[in-house]
Amino acid sequence: MELHYQRDGCCVGVHGGPRWFVSRQGEVTAQDSAVPASAEGIAADSFRHGPVEVLARAMRGQFCLHASAVLVNATDVVAFVGESGMGKSTLARLIQEATGGGWPRVADDVLPVQMAQGEVVVDPSFLQPKLQPHEQFVRSSDAASLALAAMCLLEPAADDGTVRWRRARGVEAAAVVAGNTMGARLFDRQLLEAHLSFSTAVAAKVQVYRLQYPRQFSVAPQIIAWIAADAGLVHASREGPYGG
Amino acid sequence: MEGERAAETWVRRAASVLSREILDEAVLLDPEGGLYFGVNPTGSLLWSAMAEAVTLSELVRLLVTRFGIPDEQAWGDVRRFVGELERHGLVEILAP
Numbered sequence: 459m460e461l462h463y464q465r466d467g468c469c470v471g472v473h474g475g476p477r478w479f480v481s482r483q484g485e486v487t488a489q490d491s492a493v494p495a496s497a498e499g500i501a502a503d504s505f506r507h508g509p510v511e512v513l514a515r516a517m518r519g520q521f522c523l524h525a526s527a528v529l530v531n532a533t534d535v536v537a538f539v540g541e542s543g544m545g546k547s548t549l550a551r552l553i554q555e556a557t558g559g560g561w562p563r564v565a566d567d568v569l570p571v572q573m574a575q576g577e578v579v580v581d582p583s584f585l586q587p588k589l590q591p592h593e594q595f596v597r598s599s600d601a602a603s604l605a606l607a608a609m610c611l612l613e614p615a616a617d618d619g620t621v622r623w624r625r626a627r628g629v630e631a632a633a634v635v636a637g638n639t640m641g642a643r644l645f646d647r648q649l650l651e652a653h654l655s656f657s658t659a660v661a662a663k664v665q666v667y668r669l670q671y672p673r674q675f676s677v678a679p680q681i682i683a684w685i686a687a688d689a690g691l692v693h694a695s696r697e698g699p700y701g702g
Numbered sequence: 703m704e705g706e707r708a709a710e711t712w713v714r715r716a717a718s719v720l721s722r723e724i725l726d727e728a729v730l731l732d733p734e735g736g737l738y739f740g741v742n743p744t745g746s747l748l749w750s751a752m753a754e755a756v757t758l759s760e761l762v763r764l765l766v767t768r769f770g771i772p773d774e775q776a777w778g779d780v781r782r783f784v785g786e787l788e789r790h791g792l793v794e795i796l797a798p
Contacts, residue, residue, distance in 0.1 A: 628727040629740030636729070636738050647733050651720050654731050658722040 459509070463646045467517070470510055470644070476502040478510050484518035486510060507585060512568075512641035516649055520572040520581060521656050522640040525609070526550035527565040527580070529595075535580045535604050536685055537569055538669075539638035540612035545673040547588060549612065549681070556678040564595040564604070568640065571606055573656060578663050580604040608665045608685070609634060615672040621680050622670040631661035634668075709759040712796035713784055715752045719792050723750075730792055739790065744769075745783050755796060758784065 460477065462469045469489065471477025477489040486506075512522045526546040527537040538546045550563045564582040566589050571580055582595045582604065597604075611634045615621070626634055636642070636657040645653060671677060715721075720731040728746040730739040741749055747768060748761055758780055765776040787793040 628725040629729050629742075632722075632724050632729045633738060633740060643736060647718075647720075650731060650733050650736075654720050654722050654729065658724040658729055662724055 461644060468513065468644075468646070470513060472502070472505055476505070478506065480510065480514045480517055482517055484514045484516075486514050504587075508587075509641060509644065511584070513644050515570055516641060516645065516653070518572075519652065519656070520570050521653060522584065523569040523571055523609075523635075524567065524638050524640045525565060525569040526563065526567065527569050527582075528553050528561045529564045529604065530561050530607070530685060533602050533604055534607040535564055535569075535582075536608045536610065537565070537606060538610050538612055539634065544612040544614070545671065546612060548673050549671065549678075552675055552678040553682055556675070556682060561682070562595060563589070563593070566593075571660065573659050573663075574603075576663075577603075578606040578660050580606050606660070606664050608667065609638075609660075610667045610669040611638075613668055613670050615670045619672040619674070620670070621672070621677050621684075623667045623684065626666045626668055628661070631664075631666035632657045634666050635660045635664075707758060707781070707784075707795070709762075710757050712755045712757055713752060713761075713793050714755040714796070715749070716792050716794050721749065732790065732792060734791075737790070739792070744779060748780065748783055752793060 460469070460471045460473055467479055467481040469477055469479050471489065479487045479489055481487075515522060523537060523539060525537040525539045526549065527535050528550050530536055538549050540546055547566050550566060553561050554563050564580070565584070566586045568584045568586060569580060569582070570584050571578060573579070582597060586594055610623070611626070636653065639653060639657070642650070642653060669681075671681065718733055720733060722729050723746060726743040726746060728741040728749050730741060730749070731737070732739070744765065747764065751761060751764055761780045761784070762773065762776045765771060765779060766773060784793060788795060
């Protein structure tokens with residue numbers, strides 16, 4: 459990958475392939491005529507809608523969490539983060555299935571988030587690469603903005619397979635946010651400073667948990683109940699199968 | 703650094719390091735290495751004081767005054783903390 463910062467933005471591209479200019483305002487301009495694929499075989503289109511889009515949103519103050527997430531009522535989103543293989547996608551899918559679609563997935567890999575007037579707002583407009591076209595979350599244009607209610611860092615379950623959770627606060631919570639943001643290695647000092655402010659602000663506002671969970675369908679109801687009530691994360695919708 | 707540093711050694715934050723407070727703790731970021739560091743409330747107090755150049759003995763007095771701990775304990779805390787910051791290039795050590 460090529461990355462060159464200038465005062466008014468950043469030129470980013472694939473070595474020997476297409477390049478884009480991302481302005482400090484987050485506008486993206488193609489620098490070359492369309493090239494179908496780079497020397498490494500990376501499709502230009504996926505690069506434009508991957509790293510370039512992540513960088514453009516960061517320039518606009520919107521940082522992309524590497525997360526899967528479910529919408530637990532009309533406006534509250536719960537995100538699952540963690541290392542690859544920890545089961546982010548699996549848990550979001552299990553919850554969606556266990557609630558009969560009552561808690562739909564709004565993200566399965568990329569969750570754009572930003573601070574807006576002191577609130578942590580989710581923008582589920584990112585095309586989710588792991589989801590089929592019919593699975594993409596679509597939000598009506600007049601819908602209320604979505605808030606990030608909680609983040610759960612997934613960790614391996616103990617040998618007994620018990621679901622356990624613990625609240626993380628302060629720098630521990632900020633580290634969860636910062637460590638699960640996509641594209642941070644592309645950031646220059648200005649963006650890193652904005653990202654640090656974002657991470658601490660989100661950690662101070664959102665409930666962050668460490669969640670040990672065995673990747674089994676049988677534990678989904680327990681986690682759903684915890685999200686709905688036990689941990690007081692959010693108030694479940696009265697229409698939802700686990701609400702009321 | 704540890705025990706070799708004189709009490710009047712000056713120390714201050716490295717200019718490149720970014721930091722933010724959260725609750726009574728702090729997060730430090732070294733943009734060069736891309737590493738984040740979490741700092742506990744005591745460290746956060748010392749980090750705050752190092753916004754300007756300050757001597758090790760002034761940092762010790764700060765802990766003694768704030769927490770009412772013995773001098774030796776405060777010296778140990780300051781030496782360990784500043785030594786750790788120095789090891790990661792997060793502070794500048796200035797000759798006394």
